[in-house]
Amino acid sequence: MPPSLFDPVLPTDRLHPYFVHLVNEPANEPTRAALSDVYATFVDPDGNFLNDFQGEGFDARLSELYLHAYFSRSGFTLDRSHNRPDFMVTRDSLTVAVEATTANPSQGTATPGTQIANLKSPDEIEAYVQGELAVRLSGPLLAKLKKQYWKLEHVKDRPLVLAIQAFHDKNSQEFTDTALTQYLFGLRATWTMSDDGELDVRAMPGEGHRKPSGKTVPTGFFGLPESEHISAVAFTNAGTHAKFTRMGYQMGVGNDTVFVVRTGSAFDSEPSAMLPACFSYNLDWPPRVETWGEGLVVIHNPRALHPIPDGFFPSAIDTRLEDGRIASIHRSWHPFASKTLVAHAPHKRELAKLMPPLPPAPMETMSLSKQDFHQLVAVSPIAALAVREEAWLADETGSFLAVVVVDRHDGDWGYYLLARINTSTFERSRGRWASIHAGAQGRKLNSGSSAG
Numbered sequence: 001m002p003p004s005l006f007d008p009v010l011p012t013d014r015l016h017p018y019f020v021h022l023v024n025e026p027a028n029e030p031t032r033a034a035l036s037d038v039y040a041t042f043v044d045p046d047g048n049f050l051n052d053f054q055g056e057g058f059d060a061r062l063s064e065l066y067l068h069a070y071f072s073r074s075g076f077t078l079d080r081s082h083n084r085p086d087f088m089v090t091r092d093s094l095t096v097a098v099e100a101t102t103a104n105p106s107q108g109t110a111t112p113g114t115q116i117a118n119l120k121s122p123d124e125i126e127a128y129v130q131g132e133l134a135v136r137l138s139g140p141l142l143a144k145l146k147k148q149y150w151k152l153e154h155v156k157d158r159p160l161v162l163a164i165q166a167f168h169d170k171n172s173q174e175f176t177d178t179a180l181t182q183y184l185f186g187l188r189a190t191w192t193m194s195d196d197g198e199l200d201v202r203a204m205p206g207e208g209h210r211k212p213s214g215k216t217v218p219t220g221f222f223g224l225p226e227s228e229h230i231s232a233v234a235f236t237n238a239g240t241h242a243k244f245t246r247m248g249y250q251m252g253v254g255n256d257t258v259f260v261v262r263t264g265s266a267f268d269s270e271p272s273a274m275l276p277a278c279f280s281y282n283l284d285w286p287p288r289v290e291t292w293g294e295g296l297v298v299i300h301n302p303r304a305l306h307p308i309p310d311g312f313f314p315s316a317i318d319t320r321l322e323d324g325r326i327a328s329i330h331r332s333w334h335p336f337a338s339k340t341l342v343a344h345a346p347h348k349r350e351l352a353k354l355m356p357p358l359p360p361a362p363m364e365t366m367s368l369s370k371q372d373f374h375q376l377v378a379v380s381p382i383a384a385l386a387v388r389e390e391a392w393l394a395d396e397t398g399s400f401l402a403v404v405v406v407d408r409h410d411g412d413w414g415y416y417l418l419a420r421i422n423t424s425t426f427e428r429s430r431g432r433w434a435s436i437h438a439g440a441q442g443r444k445l446n447s448g449s450s451a452g
């Protein structure tokens with residue numbers, strides 16, 4: 001019998017710390033179950049998978065398992081008989097070659113860095129996205145472009161997709177595809193907000209991407225020579241340990257011994273939303289059944305020799321360049337980034353009897369336009385204050401409203417949380433609201449960020 005995914009094949013001192021934690025931590029029971037289920041149908045053409053997964057290649061091989069889970073459970077026929085590229089997938093009579101790659105920690109280090117955790121201001125975050133993150137993602141893509149997979153006989157005259165995920169920093173999963181999309185198209189998205197709260201997003205020609213160390217790469221991967229052989233680049237920040245935890249729990253493993261809560265940000269369908277929707281839910285009362293493709297983004301090359309039709313990758317967001325603007329097609333709920341909190345609770349069922357029942361539905365926060373916000377609030381509690389309103393929010397039930405403000409004098413930002421004090425249901429009409437909480441922060445609002 002071949003070794004299982006978790007039977008060590010390496011000496012103890014060569015095992016990756018994440019692998020050791022995965023095997024030994026009781027709270028990882030659903031994670032191990034989902035990984036084992038996926039690995040049961042996984043083909044290892046080069047014979048190195050277990051060594052890599054248990055050692056220095058843990059993140060890259062985890063990402064490969066995620067892609068196998070997605071393809072094998074989303075209606076594709078898989079061909080893993082070739083050692084490169086990683087996958088040949090067929091759906092609706094179209095066969096596409098997919099090569100996986102990752103942005104990894106600096107050479108000589110087994111675990112990711114912690115640079116992102118030290119970013120404090122919106123300007124620092126923006127500089128990181130445009131510089132360090134874009135450069136980190138460009139390296140693996142440029143390396144794969146040089147491989148010229150399109151010359152292989154089984155790839156020739158077929159679409160070729162590069163699938164990438166970032167593992168170079170412990171918090172790299174907090175960032176969306178923004179840096180990658182702008183690097184691929186050579187464009188930089190800018191936005192302005194009118195006095196009425198209407199959002200206007202434009203794409204401007206981008207510049208090169210520069211790391212603090214001085215390394216610079218030119219922007220516009222899709223404009224490089226021979227890049228026309230790359231039909232699209234697929235990105236996700238969800239092909240992680242946490243994804244397998246949630247999917248294993250959704251399979252029914254660990255339901256009696258583990259608490260799992262997911263919190264993050266998601267796409268807001270409000271046209272004028274400048275902030276993402278925020279969500280939080282307990283997996284014992286999930287708002288929806290999660291799919292393997294949830295969180296996947298496919299960025300299409302406008303110069304592709306072999307384009308891929310929209311919708312070929314189920315559950316994924318299709319992003320294209322249309323009339324000089326970056327446009328994305330959202331077919332369903334799409335999380336930008338999330339954190340999954342897991343706690344081992346061997347006496348969970350007994351504890352549940354002593355605790356008050358949890359709400360059966362999640363709380364999701366969505367952006368409002370300024371006009372909609374002030375239609376709901378008869379008299380603004382902040383109208384007389386020397387602040388500028390920056391964002392307007394409501395929970396999905398309409399029971400709570402919030403407004404984010406910036407002090408006109410010192411630039412500090414804060415917020416006001418409003419709660420409805422009558423019993424009427426949510427309507428697009430003026431209601432009675434009370435200010436129940438206000439807070440302030442000593443740094444400026446990062447109103448343009450969708451990661452977190």
